[in-house]
């Protein structure tokens with residue numbers, strides 16, 4: 001049996017893409033394999049680790065828990081879309097550099113997208129709120145302390161600091 | 162792992178969706194996918210067809226009605242949690258939803274999907290059962306209302322027929338003078354609970370619903386039992402089991418501790434509203 005292919009139009013980081021994929025293509029795989037946007041990482045593939053987190057209409061969602069065919073009608077932002085228009089690092093990316101918020105970097109794309117959306121919703125998080133913002137993402141390297149610092153630093157940068 | 166192949170339909174009307182389900186006995190509804198897609202990827206489920214309801218109009222609603230609040234099939238957990246109407250009419254829904262997974266999962270997962278999924282470790286099935294709510298489903302024979310008491314029939318098994326689509330859930334309002342509370346213990350906030358308890362008190366009536374303790378959401382009537390004996394009394398109706406997350410004894414201990422805590426807190430809530 002040959003598998004039926006679907007024409008899917010995805011809007012990612014402001015650009016429209018047309019792909020032909022089977023219905024079972026996970027959005028994470030569509031981004032990485034079909035679009036070549038390998039910034040989105042895949043760890044557990046069942047929603048637990050958060051490495052694959054992208055923004056769907058601005059809200060963080062697991063790209064491994066969506067099928068690409070179902071992602072039409074949405075504006076998708078991946079980590080590749082977080083840099084400033086001039087190519088310089090976005091506030092959250094800059095804060096990760098300054099605070100050593102990453103080691104191997106595997107988890108980082110998911111943290112960057114999650115925190116970007118989190119700070120949009122709450123630009124001045126308390127320490128507790130900063131911790132809560134990243135509670136759904138796993139990192140096996142950093143021990144999280146520097147990631148929490150990076151959330152707080154990104155909030156400062158966002159406020160003009 | 163990757164999902165096995167399946168056919169895919171994305172109907173634009175409820176009638177088409179029901180027809181698609183009726184035409185394929187091994188079809189499944191795709192709502193938020195936050196429970197279904199992991200099952201597909203782990204190949205614990207291999208449906209022949211997915212009927213994606215995300216394109217159906219008018220199902221992402223949250224409406225206050227006489228006597229309660231009605232949540233549509235495409236209302237995401239996050240939207241229900243953020244709704245001031247829900248919090249005002251039935252605060253237990255909001256209290257429990259704050260414990261459902263992490264914000265990222267709540268952005269996509271639906272409250273109705275969680276009810277159909279009927280996981281005894283999930284928060285919302287217990288809440289619906291405790292409150293005596295109901296689920297409206299649409300099938301080839303039309304619409305019917307399933308009371309919560311008849312909805313959860315076994316582990317991960319609800320009485321929604323395979324060719325029916327759940328369109329909305331109804332959570333009854335909190336009566337004047339009544340109080341509610343929700344407590345759970347999880348390894349990390351946002352993880353599935355080791356044990357969770359929801360309480361509804363109204364005068365002398367005390368009811369507590371438990372998650373992650375039995376195969377189905379279980380509500381125990383503890384009216385008339387002294388507060389410090391309630392946990393023990395509840396255990397007579399529950400069957401805590403051991404698994405990799407917790408031993409049966411530990412779960413039983415959590416039932417004792419959480420029962421007292423959640424009932425006390427529900428009484429505080431009732432007093433605060435008086």
Ligand SMILES: Cc1cc2nc3c(=O)[nH]c(=O)nc-3n(C[C@H](O)[C@H](O)[C@H](O)COP(=O)(O)OP(=O)(O)OC[C@H]3O[C@@H](n4cnc5c(N)ncnc54)[C@H](O)[C@@H]3O)c2cc1C
Nearest residue numbers: 047190192193194195196197262270271274275283284327
């Ligand atoms: C990492 C992680 C942690 C989680 N933690 C929790 C938690 O702590 N507590 C908790 O309660 N949940 C948790 N969940 C599950 C989450 O709440 C799901 O969103 C929810 O269980 C299912 O809703 P859904 O819309 O995603 O349904 P789907 O995954 O799309 O569907 C689930 C099942 O219900 C059926 N279904 C869904 N909607 C309908 C409908 N309208 N009509 C007929 N059938 C339907 C589907 O066919 C499928 O069988 C977690 C999920 C993940 C990935």
Ligand code: FES
Nearest residue numbers: 043044045050064
């Ligand atoms: S890869 Fe998606 S959450 Fe782990």
Ligand code: FES
Nearest residue numbers: 103105139140141
């Ligand atoms: S930096 Fe290695 S997993 Fe987070």
